[in-house]
Amino acid sequence: MTSTPFDADVLIVGAGPVGLTIANTLGLYGVRVLVIEKLDSIIDYPRAIGIDDESLRTLQAIGLAEQVQAHITPDHAMRFVTAGGRCFADIDPRTDEFGWSRRNAFIQPQIDHLLYRGLARFPHVQVLFSHEVASLAQDEAGVTLQLQGAQGKMRRVRGRWLVACDGGNSFIRRSLDVAFEGRTKPNQWIVIDVRNDPLGTPHIYMHCDPERPYVSAALPHGIRRFEFMVMPGETEEELSKPENMARLMRKVVAEPDKLDYIRKRVYTHNARLAVTFRVQRVLLAGDAAHIMPVWQGQGYNSGLRDASNLAWKLAHVAKGLAGEALLDSYGQERRSHARSMIHLSEVAGDIFSPATRLGSTLRDGLTRILGGFPSVKRYFVEMRFKPMPRYRQGAVLAAAPVPAQGLLARLLERSGGSALGRLLGLMAEKEGSMLHRLVHGRQIDEGTPVGRMFIQPRVLCEDGQTRLLDDLVGLNFAILAWGTDPTHGMSPEARAFWERLGARFITVKPTVQMTHRDDERPGVIAIGDLGNRLKAWFAQQPNSVVFMRPDRFVAATCTPQQVDDTTRALAAVMAMPLVSLTAQPGKAQHPELAEAAA
Template identity: 60%
Template structure:
């Protein structure tokens, strides 16, 4: 039921972000840096201070880089973090440590979430157009054709009203917004709980993450930054958090993994349940769900946090275009269209990894150990697993993109573009995204990326803040040559950009702000590709300049 405010609205914004977790903070940072008026509303009185996620991947670091905060985040990470699965007898049957850095960062990294959340929150202070309200509990909301109205209970029980154009609900797996909208959240809850134990001054000191497939009590041992060690133990039937937290029972758990269970500095322990659930819809008119509000998954592949960051990266730029009037509201439909299938794939992967660690049946553990032994005699298959090639990378086949015409085998459209280091005209070696910023990019190998565009097309893409980038072999950067106005030259220092373009019969890539390839072309077809992408983006047409009336003497 819609409630009409009995008093003037207390707070207004173009976008309200509900929830000051990593997804909400990332969306607010992006919107803030592109000039959107944002209000972040958080139920708690401060950011959550207990560790949750411990794995951040290269895609998430690239998203943080786009927010201009990666230099502050990196000191709280451990790069090139391996994940090792051990049999009950201690044999390592899977040492997963992919060494690729195609997106500019280490594929797997350990981190402590509250420290990175604090960086994201501090980042909001850069923007006068972003405000944060803590200790606000949403009790009622409604939406109409123009926006969303929320009512919150603030400090001291004072009721406040909020009015915004759009609401992004990042309010967790138990999302009040999702439940009130009666959106399904189908999936399963694992029968077993796990207890997490975080210890300061790491008593083991060994690097990496160990998944110990013990049939009596499976456990995880993870080295984290700043000398923190995390242990996770399966809670057995009949055990409770209160019982396990007693000193004598905690000592028994520690004795399983440490020679001296009494000599530890306990930070905290918590019991949690694994869920694998996916929202039936990610959007209801002017309300969008992101992160755990849209999907939750077991922790075993560290993809809950990273899937949420992918949501933020996918949604924020689209919402910005719509709010600015540069794209139609229909662009927001492509958020679910692109993100839903991949989120489901990551849920399935996380469930599978959990079954590898703790098989539901004893015979499945025996089969796992036998297969792992056979893998030693099948190097190509073993590499497939150890290099994490089984991890489904996001690839969009429809949405805010243009399918290659004619069709290209293994088309790069819908995949994330690479991020090598490039040489600038000023002589600096930087990562490619540092040149692109938070914008669209039209990247051309060797040629002028604006050559095939009309003046109207050029003006349209400039209106979206597009960066026009010409890539050359770095040795050619020393040659004097004329560069079209507004074109940025970069040198291909590593040869990776030449190799990327050499794999496909194209020389121009149209890159979205989330670094996904939206279309490909050659100079003679780039104009058509740009027009098709503008249509896919539901982009609004350029305003027509009115002729100036001549004065009559």
């Protein structure tokens, strides 16, 4: 084992949104971080334009939500329109179960700069611009990088762990020989961003014009994005000529010569997924791990899901609070959901721009028929088609899924590369659907909240103020109980375990009971349930105690008398030592928890 000193606990290659979010999170945990970026500054041109409620919750967790709100447009609908002007799909969800609007428009460089400036809070987090990774090597103790500076000068840095956030063409992933499986769409698109919005209408419009599909998207601060399909034989150079650009823009504006252009850029849609997200001490995140078409705006958001999932685990391992095995749960949890989001994006692209005119005609006819069914409209409007993260293995206590079986399972396997196969696969992933049951069988754990994100309502605090729930929890575990003290049946050993991790103990009660203080216990936070949203959530569950992870996912639920057993089982799956918490003589063991602990 080498004794070479470490420059940081964690090295992060890539100062994009994923790398910067991980760096901010690790900074809050007190972990030493070095971010390495080959460019000389943060990218300042527009890229992603959609940020969802999960990502805003992640930014809230690192203390940047207030600044971010100045640069988003909440409740941003996406409307699919036929060539004749008929809106056949209106995606406009208005739910806020995670504390934020489901769909929001934003301009990525503005948020990226807020993330970068957020690092100034942490003297133990440094950013090294204008340095490109030339080589990497890892051993049982850490990772060593050889960096090449702007003037060709070489520099060596070493960290205990490395997170590769260096994009779809990741040098780190290629150096590790990690396969990047998937496909590249044959057609390209040209993106045109303009200032002083020439249309001014809100929302995003997906114009399904068989002659040339195009997109018109309103963005914050008077910016609008247009995207046009590049037709066979066309090139970026040709399309960028003034006369050709005017021809394109005349489809959407009357006077294209008066537009204030920001940039024009051609890009290709890719759908690819790394076969593994971890190679020893190197972890892949964001585009280095997966890339997907833009049609549902999930590339950026999937990257921030990676950051939220990985950062707390990496922090606990780096600080010696958990064993390295906890990091295996990152790929177990994130890879399958990234695949689902890739499928969703591909299906949306196939609906938007079918490969043939016949496909467009069939789509228009079918959507006209389905539009007469209110339940179908709600399915799209409320984004019920979006596969939400659901972890059945990893750092959770959840039952294993039933293996795929039957005729539809074989159909999915045979048609997985076709549009039909992707559509069937996407529908089958939606739990509770008839197709899901036919393919996978009835899941024995369908109703459990374990492995899902916990809700975030506004709550009444002990000081009389109202706050979002996460603001009381911080980047910590939380043990919440409805109507009772979650520590009442907790042994001293279990409580010491959770206190060592900085966990918050929370009692949820009706707001009218907040003036009653006789039931207060030291170290337990009481919150009032504004609007009865937490009561409604607990009413749907068989258990009244919830163990919430720092990334806001439910790790386990139990009854008040199962708190010690659940703590023991969670400590096992999270590779966190709990030597002193052993079964008490004569105490009943809960078989499902004992099995998970084993």
